[in-house]
Structure formats: structure tokens, C-alpha cells
Amino acid sequence: MATIAETKVPVNVKSLKAIQSEVKNINRIALSVDCVIFGFDENKLKVLLIRSDLKKFMGRWSLLGDLIDVAEDVDEAAYRILRERTGLKDVYLEQVHTFGKPQRHPAGRVVTIAYCSLINIQHHKLSKMENELHWHDVNNVKDLAFDHQQIFDTCYLRLQKRIQEHPLGFNLLPKKFSLRELQNLYEAILDTKMDRRNFRKKFFSMDLLIDTDEIERDVPHRPGKLYKFNFDKYEKRKKKWTGIDF
Amino acid sequence: MATIAETKVPVNVKSLKAIQSEVKNINRIALSVDCVIFGFDENKLKVLLIRSDLKKFMGRWSLLGDLIDVAEDVDEAAYRILRERTGLKDVYLEQVHTFGKPQRHPAGRVVTIAYCSLINIQHHKLSKMENELHWHDVNNVKDLAFDHQQIFDTCYLRLQKRIQEHPLGFNLLPKKFSLRELQNLYEAILDTKMDRRNFRKKFFSMDLLIDTDEIERDVPHRPGKLYKFNFDKYEKRKKKWTGIDF
DNA sequence: CATGAATTGTGTATAAAGTACACATCGATA
DNA sequence: TATCGATGTGTACTTTATACACAATTCATG
Numbered sequence: 172m173a174t175i176a177e178t179k180v181p182v183n184v185k186s187l188k189a190i191q192s193e194v195k196n197i198n199r200i201a202l203s204v205d206c207v208i209f210g211f212d213e214n215k216l217k218v219l220l221i222r223s224d225l226k227k228f229m230g231r232w233s234l235l236g237d238l239i240d241v242a243e244d245v246d247e248a249a250y251r252i253l254r255e256r257t258g259l260k261d262v263y264l265e266q267v268h269t270f271g272k273p274q275r276h277p278a279g280r281v282v283t284i285a286y287c288s289l290i291n292i293q294h295h296k297l298s299k300m301e302n303e304l305h306w307h308d309v310n311n312v313k314d315l316a317f318d319h320q321q322i323f324d325t326c327y328l329r330l331q332k333r334i335q336e337h338p339l340g341f342n343l344l345p346k347k348f349s350l351r352e353l354q355n356l357y358e359a360i361l362d363t364k365m366d367r368r369n370f371r372k373k374f375f376s377m378d379l380l381i382d383t384d385e386i387e388r389d390v391p392h393r394p395g396k397l398y399k400f401n402f403d404k405y406e407k408r409k410k411k412w413t414g415i416d417f
Numbered sequence: 418m419a420t421i422a423e424t425k426v427p428v429n430v431k432s433l434k435a436i437q438s439e440v441k442n443i444n445r446i447a448l449s450v451d452c453v454i455f456g457f458d459e460n461k462l463k464v465l466l467i468r469s470d471l472k473k474f475m476g477r478w479s480l481l482g483d484l485i486d487v488a489e490d491v492d493e494a495a496y497r498i499l500r501e502r503t504g505l506k507d508v509y510l511e512q513v514h515t516f517g518k519p520q521r522h523p524a525g526r527v528v529t530i531a532y533c534s535l536i537n538i539q540h541h542k543l544s545k546m547e548n549e550l551h552w553h554d555v556n557n558v559k560d561l562a563f564d565h566q567q568i569f570d571t572c573y574l575r576l577q578k579r580i581q582e583h584p585l586g587f588n589l590l591p592k593k594f595s596l597r598e599l600q601n602l603y604e605a606i607l608d609t610k611m612d613r614r615n616f617r618k619k620f621f622s623m624d625l626l627i628d629t630d631e632i633e634r635d636v637p638h639r640p641g642k643l644y645k646f647n648f649d650k651y652e653k654r655k656k657k658w659t660g661i662d663f
Numbered sequence: 664c665a666t667g668a669a670t671t672g673t674g675t676a677t678a679a680a681g682t683a684c685a686c687a688t689c690g691a692t693a
Numbered sequence: 694t695a696t697c698g699a700t701g702t703g704t705a706c707t708t709t710a711t712a713c714a715c716a717a718t719t720c721a722t723g
Contacts, residue, residue: 336662
């Protein structure tokens with residue numbers, strides 16, 4: 172039952188000089204970005220991993236990351252890494268969480284900021300050719316280097332939640348997609364099965380899909396219609412939800 | 418339409434020594450924590466602010482923050498600041514976002530990790546006595562020092578979202594509370610009005626409130642019953658939601 | 664101690680959203 | 694032209710959200 176009066180809260184009385192001194196000389200820490208890059212291929216949710224080159228983690232997989240430059244904006248660092256690793260620029264990228272246990276990196280104190288990215292894997296079809304980079308099935312990701320397993324788990328959980336609240340999934344699909352592809356995507360990310368009719372009803376009732384008047388090609392059965400997502404319409408009608416649900 | 422094969426992705430070939438060198442000598446940045454501490458008093462949502470002591474921000478209010486020590490766990494640093502500023506230990510604390518624009522701090526490059534905390538303001542009734550610390554009405558928070566306005570806005574939005582999905586609000590109330598107090602809290606945080614009967618029905622149907630068999634005292638009208646929140650029951654039944662809503 | 668003021672406590676009818684479920688249609692293939 | 698394997702559609706039922714009104718309790722007052 173301590174009150175502020177009792178606890179004699181120490182107030183902030185540092186001079187700018189003192190702060191500058193601390194900032195410049197004492198408390199400086201290496202900062203990195205780690206990207207959890209998701210893709211969707213063959214009806215599986217995938218994540219892009221690279222083999223760790225550190226002896227300590229010999230042969231184990233890790234996330235794509237790099238140190239942040241002293242003068243570099245943090246978000247910009249994340250975009251830079253994506254650019255360097257995938258050649259892509261205009262992609263979905265979201266900061267998820269910062270991980271800062273003192274012993275998390277063997278090279279010293281490194282605090283890392285995790286970002287989650289969703290990219291269209293079709294643009295990376297040939298990644299199998301690369302020896303060091305690999306698309307992993309998310310259900311098969313384990314024993315990552317550093318604390319990357321925890322970072323991956325956090326980002327995957329975040330993705331599962333966000334995909335239900337925002338139309339992120341379309342970043343993983345081609346511009347034009349069938350409803351079956353869309354449902355496969357949701358089922359893969361949420362690791363669940365959904366009723367096909369109710370799934371369609373739900374998306375049609377949102378009225379955010381544009382019928383392209385095209386149909387699938389090269390499928391060995393009746394082809395489905397192809398749709399585009401109406402991003403403009405979605406942006407215009409973002410609602411403020413005030414239900415309570417827990 | 419670049420593929421990985423075309424873009425010649427550079428692979429990670431740094432040795433541990435090279436990384437150590439970068440970590441130790443080159444890319445080190447000051448890291449801080451800033452806490453957005455919410456409280457609830459007189460049916461208003463409040464946030465705890467302190468006057469900035471920097472000349473540049475003379476007289477303007479700022480969040481409570483401090484530099485993270487080189488060897489200090491990031492979460493632990495956030496708890497330390499809360500302890501130092503409020504004397505409280507076992508409180509709700511959640512990391513929200515990391516802010517890292519290069520010019521955000523006048524003393525040099527400082528990246529800050531924002532945390533959101535909810536505390537029972539009753540334990541701080543006497544904060545008015547302090548000159549440097551003050552509980553501000555959230556609707557009256559503007560023109561904060563540094564980039565703290567952006568940080569505050571981000572945390573407030575996060576709170577509004579989280580309170581609808583998780584029972585965080587009870588951290589802001591006394592252990593025993595009336596349904597009217599609970600509703601006032603939700604209305605204050607979400608800045609909305611709710612129907613009293615439907616609000617009660619909703620919470621009773623969740624079956625997470627424990628009737629304490631006590632009633633309010635010192636109210637100038639019919640007193641309401643007091644309830645406790647059943648945290649145990651809530652923990653046991655966390656559900657996996659797989660709807661789609663956007 | 665009777666009355667008025669303020670707030671608590673409760674129920675029902677309606678609308679909206681979610682869920683479960685079956686059959687006809689189309690195109691490719693043999 | 695018959696079969697296979699998808700697509701495409703509708704309806705009944707259940708659950709949840711919303712709108713809305715009146716009686717009961719306590720305190721304050723004269």
C-alpha cells in the first residue's frame with residue numbers, strides 16, 4: 172500500500188550533458204533486426220531461414236538478420252535486410268517485438284527487434300537453388316539458432332491473430348486468386364479446417380472481392396473464378412469495434 | 418519479378434570474430450525504456466507523466482523512462498523503472514513497440530522500447546503532492562516532449578484494443594468493484610457509452626465474476642454489489658478463436 | 664416516518680451473425 | 694458419353710448482439 176508520498180520517488184534531474192555522457196560513453200548496446208519472412212506455397216505456410224555460420228550453432232537454421240547502423244532508422248534497417256535478402260521492396264513489414272535477454276547472442280550484448288514480413292513466394296520460386304537460404308514449412312521449424320525459435324513462435328502467433336483481424340493474407344497470394352486458394356491460405360496459417368460454403372459466404376458478405384471475370388487455368392477439374400482484393404474499399408471503411416470478447 | 422537466382426542474394430559469411438568486432442566497437446546504440454503508466458480515478462483514464470528537465474523541452478511533459486544498462490535484461494529494465502517511479506512491483510506490464518528514428522533524442526542516438534503498464538491508482542492517491550509527477554487525463558495529453566506523443570498514442574490505441582480481448586481492466590480497479598465501476602472503466606478507456614443492461618448481461622454470461630456478498634459503502638443511493646474477477650477460471654479456458662473479422 | 668431522488672437490478676422481443684449441412688453444375692479426362 | 698473431382702449455391706438452426714422499460718432498494722430530506 173505504498174503511496175508516492177511515502178516512497179519518495181526520485182525525480183529526473185539529469186542535465187543534458189550528463190545524459191549525453193551516458194548516451195555517448197556508457198550505455199551503448201548493439202542493436203539488430205531479425206526478420207521472420209513468411210510465404211505460401213503448395214498450400215503450406217513457409218518461412219525463410221538461413222544456415223547459421225557460427226560454429227556454436229553449426230548446421231542450425233536461423234532468421235535473417237543484421238546489425239542496425241548507428242545512424243540508421245530502425246524500420247529502415249528492416250526494409251534494408253528484406254531488400255538485401257529477397258530483392259523485394261514494397262512488401263508488408265511489421266515490427267513485432269524486441270528481444271533483450273543479456274545472454275541471447277554469443278558475440279556479446281545484442282538486443283534484437285523482430286519484424287514479420289509477408290511476401291509472395293512466387294517471386295522466389297528458385298530459392299531451392301540457394302544452399303544457404305531455404306523456405307521451411309512452418310510446422311517443421313524447430314531448434315533454431317540463438318533465441319530465434321522464440322522469436323519465430325512469437326511472430327507466428329502474431330500472424331495468426333492479425334490475419335483474422337486484417338486482410339494481410341493477400342500479400343501471400345498472387346494478385347488474382349481463387350476462393351479455394353484463399354481458404355487454403357487461411358487453413359494453413361490457422362492450422363484448421365473450415366466449411367467451404369460458410370467461408371465463401373463470409374468473404375462475399377464483406378463485399379471486398381472483385382470478380383476479375385477470369386478463371387483458373389491448368390487445373391484438372393472445373394476451374395474456379397479468380398478474384399482481386401479491393402484494398403481501396405477496405406481502407407475507406409475501417410471500423411471502430413467496441414465489443415468485449417475474452 | 419526478381420527471383421532469388423537473379424538477384425544473387427548475398428549470404429551471411431561473417432565470422433564470429435568479425436561479428437564480435439562489430440558488436441563491441443562499431444554499432445552500439447543507447448537503448449532506453451519509456452513507460453506509459455495508466456491509472457483510473459474519478460471515472461477518468463489517467464496517465465502518469467513527469468516534467469522534462471531538458472532545456473529544449475522546458476515545461477513540457479514526458480513519459481517516465483531511463484537508459485537500459487549494458488548488462489540489464491530489457492524487460493527487467495522496464496520493471497525497474499516502474500519500481501523506482503511508483504514503488505510497485507507486481508503490476509501489469511507489456512512491451513508495446515520500439516521507436517528508433519535517428520533524431521528522436523537531442524542527446525544523441527537513443528532507441529527506446531515502449532512499455533504499457535496498468536496500475537491501481539488508489540495506491541498513489543497522494544501523487545498530487547509531487548511537483549514533478551502528475552496523473553493526466555488521457556484526453557488532455559498533448560504536446561509531449563521528445564516523440565513521446567507518438568509513443569503515448571500508440572500505447573493508448575493498443576490499450577483500447579487489448580482491453581476488448583483480454584481482462585486487463587481489472588488491474589486498474591480495486592480488487593472488489595461494482596458493475597458500475599467496471600462499466601465506467603470500459604466507457605472511459607473506449608471513449609464510448611454502453612447500455613447498462615447489455616453490459617451486465619455480457620459480463621454475467623462470461624461467468625468470470627465472483628459475487629463477494631458485499632456491497633458498496635458511502636454512496637448516496639442504493640449500493641451495488643461488489644465482485645471479484647475470477648483470474649484462475651479465465652486462465653483455464655483461454656480459447657482459440659478462428660473467426661474472420663475485418 | 665413518509666416522500667422524493669438516485670441508482671441498482673432484471674427480462675423480452677428483434678436483428679444480426681455464425682454454424683451445420685446436401686445437391687446440382689461444370690470442365691477435364693478416359 | 695460416362696466418370697471424376699472440383700466449383701457454386703441455399704436453408705434451417707443456433708448463438709450472439711441490440712434496443713428498450715419498470716420495479717426495488719437505499720439515502721437524504723422535511
